[in-house]
Amino acid sequence: MIVRSATTRRIENIATYAVALGFAAFCVLPLLWLLLTSLKPESDIITSEGVVYIPSKLILSNFVAIWQQTDFPVLFRNSLVTTMVTVALSLTAGTIAAYAFSREYFAGRQSMLLGLLLLRMFPAVVKIIPLFIIMRGLGLLDTRVGLGIAYTSFLLPLFIWLMKGFFDAIPRDLEDAARIDGCTRLGALWRIVLPVARNGIMATTIFIGIAAWNEFIFALILTTSAGSRTWPVGLQLMVGEFQLPWGMLAAGGVLSIIPVVILFAIVQRSMLHGLTEGATKG
């Protein structure tokens, strides 16, 4: 029977919405609680009569306090610079490498691609310790550039993999036509392929950027002073060692994830497509 009865279909639809809304609530309610906490006065967070669900008033002073009384602006700037370094390195080196893997068949191609995948298996610590020693030797320890380079060690291979998927989806005919029209290979790449791959490049870059912005373990080991510390490390120190009020910490958390949420919303369609491309086609 292709057509099921209307009652069965209605029950199925209701069940589908129940499950979907349940998942939506599971994912969003913790975030809303974080947002609510950041807008509550401290007297509504630590109370004598249990948890307060409807605050006596909504305030923005937690946001003002975390921005003015802590070095949060510095942490943000450090994270931004570190992320930029990682993105710049991955974008320039990764885009052309991904293009070569997608279009050219050269000796060692398969084993290099497999090697990129194997790199994922290496525990962070096994790379962080040598990077710590190397960077200390080069004077790059505890610098934003050094940390950005360290992030590139795991984000560049990822960038190449994702970007290769986007290039694979672009028909070769486009370049062939350009070549026939007299384009050089570089001309075809620069004038034809890159503009067509624009969405993919943007999605991959933002994905890498979010990963660098969020990174915690490398930053914890490779930065030691406030001059290069990134916001995840700084925020964790405020929770653990400085014991700042919860309202301020929540405000810091909300501020830090705003860029992530906005960028994710902008490119989610092509980003999600690119992330799953390799796995579903392979």
Added chain:
Amino acid sequence: MSARGDLGWIGDTTRSGLDRFNPFVHLAKLSEGRFWVAALLTPAIVIIALIVVYPTIYGITLSFREMRLLRPDLGTGFVGLKHYIDMLQDQVFWWSLRNTAMWVVLSIALELALGMASALALNRSLPGLKLIGVIVLLPWFLPNVVAGNMWALMLDARLGVINDILVRIGVLDTFKAWFADPTSAFGAAVLVEAWHGFPFFTLFIMAALKGIPEEHYEAAAVDGASRFQVFRWITMPALKPVIVISVILHVITLVNSPDLLLILTKGGPGNATMVLSLYAFENAYSDFDFGYSAALSVVMLALLLLFAYLYVRASNLLANQ
């Protein structure tokens, strides 16, 4: 300008005097030569060789050397298998190994179940589900630091909203200190990891579901297949490759990342939530015992390689039956 010239400006062979100073002209000429592929790959290869391959080899050799920043008197000499032999005697290592296995198995089971349920629901074409499909992926993009501390606040023994709700609906008598008791600390950490990680499976399973041709379902309907039969014989076989790949990728992440447990429990209480990655991290970060930490990492790597090999083999065997 002719159409030819318009498309080919970078490689235009009619050279004006200024072209000598245009780097694109030289690059374009290079791109016609035999070093084109090498030129494309060189920057990435150099970067990866310098900051991935070299440090990794260095890290593996470190596991055979003594390197304790707090004990410079010990030197940095070659000690052979000392760290690996020490490991066999190390109670915390065995405890971490057991916890790692539990951490991975419980998290994967829960996340795969949540991912499957959400993907199957969200894959239906009903109004509004697309938006929910995007919302559900949000936790995966959140930083561990925010996800971890947000849940730590919600599970707090004094101000936690989850305690409050559980007391109000009568599940608990009083507020519970979730992270003070070994079992509940482990359970709470798995819950937070599941919240943070399940969208990864949702994403992949949803993409695979979209790839199943509609005709397969229609054919099954014509043949009078039941719901369960359709799922068993059409949906599952199509999902299997994606599930295998996403499980491998996520096991790697779970084994290698100490972030969430470092933020939530620091391995405590006692060593109840100590996993290998966290133990290796603590050895490097708190004790500056780089040699032993590297040895622990090498063991993790070996276990992951063994797992990936066995798992891929097992799933291929099943596929051939």
